Amino acid sequence: MTMTFSGKTAIAGIGATDFSKNSGRSTLRLAVEACEAAMKDAGVSADMIDGMITYTTDENHEIDLCRSLGVEKLTHFSRIHHSGGAACGTIHQAAMAVASGACNYCLVYRAFNERSEQRFGAGVQERPPTPTPMDVDFGWSSPFGLLTPASWVAMFASRYMHEYGATTEDFGRVSVAARRHAANNPNAHFYQKPITLEDHQNSRWIVKPLRLLDCCQETDGAQALLVTSVERARDLKGKPAVISAAAQGSCDDQQMMKSYYRKDISGLPEMELCADQLYRNAEITPGDIQAAILYDHFTAGVLPQLEAYGFCDRGEAKDFIKDGNIELGGRLPINTHGGQIGEAYLHGMNGIAEGVRLIRGDSCNQPQNVENVLVTSATAVPTSALILTQDS
């Protein structure tokens, strides 16, 4: 059975702030700027906005944005959990809300000063006096010094390397491709700064087996997107990017970043669950996808994603990548904006915007004849994904 909202909504506007290492302004201001830009991009006014969705990890309440944006009435507002796993989940939620009639013009946003204020890479060091369930969860790992996102992802990577013979060079090729794409993107941190595999191999260890150049570029900034019905979108300024499918996924013995207790930890069952839903609802196969935005907080997570979404068999992503398939001109160019490694780490939201640009045909690294784009969210957490499609 397909989901009733499939193909009924579209992303009609995208907007972002600059991506920087120190924004010099509040995250509320960043969120408002991004929302305003998305509204302008779509050509909608504040009085049309009636829905707002963000991450539970975002510190800005929709009501505070409304006061500055001039939005007076909201009929839908909600939040999605699990950090970077929420990225496409916000669009999934917006599509359901719009398709059901709960709202008509829904803003989705994410803003943070993740570089200058709360840097995730610094790891978990806080010592709360009264433990929450989250602290109990961290209690199984933090006392042992397993404290940073890089270390949580590296654990999966170590097992993946062991089972499939992938190497740090295979991870490096993901980074090299991202940086090559970022080099053409004026909004990217690493605009005009490509790297070689040798640079990657010479970069210092962060958490073995991950190096500095395996890690995303922590960023201050905000990204917003506007979701509405396909019919309404056709009346707006730009070309709609139809949400032909969106899905969330959480699987057996699911943990936050540390699902090490299930039998198989070299695959991504929650992504496979998303993939099943996406292909069924969009009524396409992996062969119908021409480009993808694969969540790249760390390079190592990209390999099992290529497998989970059916672009190659288990364990074969290293060969798929080595053969140039993820590059421009390859079978499946990925992260054409430079990804979170090359453009900016914005918890996956900037990747959704790039998905929209790929459908519109105005990416900095635009492949030809893009009909369908896959966008994914974080690995190692309860996650989400979507497929954006040309309006027929």
Added chain:
Amino acid sequence: MSNQEQQLLQTLRAHVGEQATAVVARDPVNLPTIRNWCDAIGDTNPVYTEVDESDIEAPAAMLDVWTMAGNIPRSYDPNDPRNKVFALLNKAGYRTVVGANTKEIYCRPLRLGELLTGKMTLIDVSDLKTTGLGCGYFVSTLTEFTNQQGELVGSWEFRTFSFKPRERSSKGSKDRQPVPEHLQVRPRPGKMQETEFFWDGCDQGELRIQQCNGCERLAHPPVVRCPECGSYDLGHRAASGKATLHAFVEPVHPPMPFMQYPYICGVVELEEGTRLITNIVHCAPEQVEIGMPLELVFQQPDPDLTLPMFRPAVPSINKTTLNFDDLQEGQTLPLYPIDVTTNLVVGGAIATRDFEDIHHEVAAAKRAGLKDVFMNVLTTNGICARYVSEWAGPDARVKEIDIRLGAPNVVGDTMTLSATLVSKQRVDGKGRVTLNLRVANSMGNHVTGTVTLEFPTQAAAGGSL
């Protein structure tokens, strides 16, 4: 080198070639002393104690035990060239002496009743050298052991370093930002009612796995209701402590002020089937590999925190001697962690008839700058021999131990032995194997060097294949 140093070196080297008065063992090679040594070192090869007296062999690494002075005041030997050299060095300010290298060659196994004589010769004084400890001179002696027939049965080369300790610079520590108190210790585990049993178990030295009292399903991390049978009646069982490594990482950056680097975080799979995030300890990061067998060891990073950690599982003793033809250059021996206990250090010192106070008296060890008594060289030698012998099997014999001495093995630490087979060849119809050996503890390498083993081969045994 200054003129003064050149003069000193000349005076020192004038004694090279001089021989100390020969030392005759007080007792012949005898079973009680062998038995005490085997008990202290933990060597259980039956050929040392369990066979007919005429077939008994003394452990090779006991070579220099027989002529040790015993627990009596040492009589001063006016002929001892090492004493003369040490006196000169002491006068020149090179007052601290540490063992640097020891190399023992065993010509053949000793039999009960053989009476040994040791003759020590000063064979070398090095140029002035600067090491991590300071600058000074390496002094080498060679002791040759003969039996009552005058037959050479083995030799012992010992190199010591007499030095002036280098001044410790306090630079760097001043500029460092003070670490806030709450970041000086590792994060405490967050607990709730349903997970407290796990941490209570740690305090009692028991690794607990949640077990459903209804259907016996195991769960880690704990659940509050058994998803299998629906029961809220959840208990726990004690894990055996045996595990294998499923995945691991080595965090490097950003540095956490409360962690000691390097360290390994691993996911281990317990014998019972559940997994656990933990630290892999008592081995170097480069020795860690997925699939390695592990054993539980509780550790206290600070007095208020007891954590279940894992270390390489102690390998079992090989009761059947390995076939020389099956051995391959490059193959590694299983890691072998041994806790450095007071019992081991003091027992080892006495069993090797070494009565230096630093090996049995805490106050003396503290005067030497260490927090507790530490292992003597002969015990280390014995444990190295035991390690390679337990791997090789009862019919292999240690022919040579050539090691460099490093960080002391202080009580409370753990020594982990590892070795790699670097060469194999046939000598006089027997198989000879050289192993690169490393014994590491928390301070670094305790010893590094080589051990040579001799294996019986089929040809030597008269086999036709």
